[in-house]
Amino acid sequence: MGEGVEERIFVRPRKHFRRTYSTREVGVGGLLLLALGLVAGWIAWRGAHPDPELSSAVPLEHRAPASADRGPLPAGLAPAGWREQRVAVYDPTNVYEKIDGREGYYKSFGFQRLHALTLVASAGEPTVDLELYDLGSPQNALGAAAGEIPASASPRLNDGTLSLVDRNTLYLARGKYYLRAIGSAESPPVREVLDALSARFSTALPAAALPFSYDLFVPLGVAPGKVSYLAENAFSFGFASGVHLGQLPDGDTELFAVVARTAADARALAARFTRAFAEYGKPVSAPGGVSWAEDRYLARISGASAAGRLVLGVHSAVDVQTARALHEKLTARAASIPDSALVTAAAPPRQEE
Amino acid sequence: MSEAEHARLSRRQVLRQVAGVAAGTAAAGLLAWRLHDPTGERGKPAEPELSLPQGGYAVEPSTVLPALGVATGQSVAALVKGAVDAIGGMGRFVHRGDVVVIKPNVAFERAAALGATTNPEVLRALVTLVREAGAREVRVADNPIESPEACFVRSGVQRAAVEAGATVYLPTPRDFRTLAVPGATWIARWPFFHRPFVGATKVIGVSPVKDHNLCRASMTTKNWYGLLGGRRNQFHQDIHGIIADLALMMRPTLVILDATRVLFRSGPTGGSLSDVRPGNTVVASTDSLAADAFGWHELLDRRSEPLPAYFEKSAARGLGKPDWKSQHVKRVQVG
DSSP states (O other): OOTTOTTOSSOSSOOOSSSSOOHHHHHHHHHHHHHHHHHHHHHHHHHHSOOGGGGSOOOHHHHSOBOSOOTTOOSOOOOTTEEEOOOEEEOTTTTHHHHTTTHHHHHTTTOOEEEEEEEEETTSOSEEEEEEEEOSSHHHHHHHHHHHSOTTOOOEEETTEEEEEETTEEEEEETTEEEEEEESSOSHHHHHHHHHHHHHHHHHSOOOOOOHHHHHHGGGTOOGGGEEEESSOGGGOTTOOSEEEEEOTTSSOEEEEEEOSSHHHHHHHHHHHHHHHHHTEEEEOOSSSOOEEEETTTOOEEEEEEETTEEEEEEEESSHHHHHHHHHHHHHHHHTSOGGGOOOOOOOOOOOO | OOHHHHHHOOHHHHHHHHHHHHHHHHHHHHHHHHHOOTTSTTTSOOOOOBOOOTTTTOOOOOSSSOSEEEEESSOHHHHHHHHHHHTTOGGGTOOTTOEEEEEEOOOSSOOGGGSSSOOHHHHHHHHHHHHHTTOSEEEEEOOOSSOHHHHHHHTSHHHHHHHHTOEEEOOOGGGEEEEEOTTOSSOSEEEEEOGGGTTOOEEEEEEEEEEETTTEEEOTTGGGGGGBOSSGGGGGGGHHHHHHHHHHHOOOSEEEEEEEEEEOSSTTTOOOGGGEEEEEEEEEESOHHHHHHHIIIIISOOTTSOOOHHHHHHHHTTSOOSOGGGSOEEEEEOO
């Protein structure tokens, strides 16, 4: 093997590959080694002196990060005699620092951002905590609100805003936003602030068209405040995502609708609902195109069928006749809703921590 | 490389080169294996692990006294005293010279009336009882979800504790040490709010009765979650597993289930008074699982639903008896 043969892997016996070498190369090599040594030293030192935050509680100043970003919070929310405390902003990666244990509820409704702010009376008491959730879509905002509004309450729906002041709490959904304002007590000063907040946010937040479910259910006797939306796990069925619900005044019977991508998907999904309802009880024979099932424990009737891209169903009706009559009305009403209004519900974003 | 040069390579040279490459590969593999640290545990600095006392802080079990003391009535002080008296009185648990840690639930920055935190009047009555039993020192400690200072002030716990003669321990980053919990699934080694426990001889948990979005109910066993540091929210992926670990971690002297108010919906944060109902009840026990099972059935009124999975997981470890109905329960009506 002659000199200068580049393919040599091992050079035996040891000798310089070239007759001469550059002192600059040696210098550069030395600097590189020094830099690598410094990096290794820094890693070793950091390993021996880790940031205490890695293994300790999240310190106070990080738990409620102050932010100049008010997001959709209107300016000047504190009425006379009250003051604002700092705004804190949370995203899916740190919302647990505010509502650990309940963040999953909002994440199931497509949680994107939370702006939190406290209003404090001059005397230090009472207080009103504002939690403004950006949930990405009107149906998520309305669904989250419906899940937290007390069952006995009747929220108002006015100009695209669903709102209710109940005792110490304001619930308000408008556009993709859901606002909860929580008074520290049930008192006239708190009530005044909640009413003012309701009026303010009803105009300050950007509106959006209501989901088609309002057009579908309200004319059939469902109160606007009883229209809701479950992003996932409706009726405890793992497959039942994006379910629009309307609870009738009897408090038990629910109308429901799901938008599928195609008519074939809708038929398949309706069949799954039928099978799932039957697993909880027994099939009940009745004329018409719907297979009804009676819950073995509650003796209530449920069933579903497809109509175009929609799955339309009745859940927990008192008897088959009632269920059939409601389903017929639901199907007739659905026929008047344009296909363009049927927004296919995507699976809610799962934002893992 | 030309054919002629290939021909000049001897077998010895080839074997030597192959052996060299193999040795280099093996050395790199060995180094990678030695440095492999998938959990990051080996990368942490060595520090002495903390262990809680053998057997925890539990007192000798009694074969004659009731397992559960249940007091109902209006006066909060009478409720606490009535429940504790029903299982032997505070003198059974706290003796002269004891240093007692009381762990309320102060997780959220909420007014007491909203039911998301321990009722400060229950805490006040408990501290007073412990003081009267001769405790040398009473420490009230929790590591809240939100700002500790704000949580302790707005819940009213700070004022009640201090006025009753306790010292409040708010967590700072320096107050956590790695606790060893042998047999635990998730917290075999985990940062623990250690400072209040230095020199402590007794531990009492006092927690509200709350609905919980993940584990269905937060009561005396889940309450110990507030002693953990670190990124504890990750445990929500196995909420029942971590609660069973908490039962293993802390063997308390006594637990008090504060059902003066019951947050029956929208827990654990709550917020609306419509989600809270008066419970007018306090339960005392040395068995967290029995107290929690009573709370599930009688206070949250979920008789028709099976107990959450953490009961079975904890009971399988011999950490309590969820079947409270088979135990001696003493009910008292107080003022």
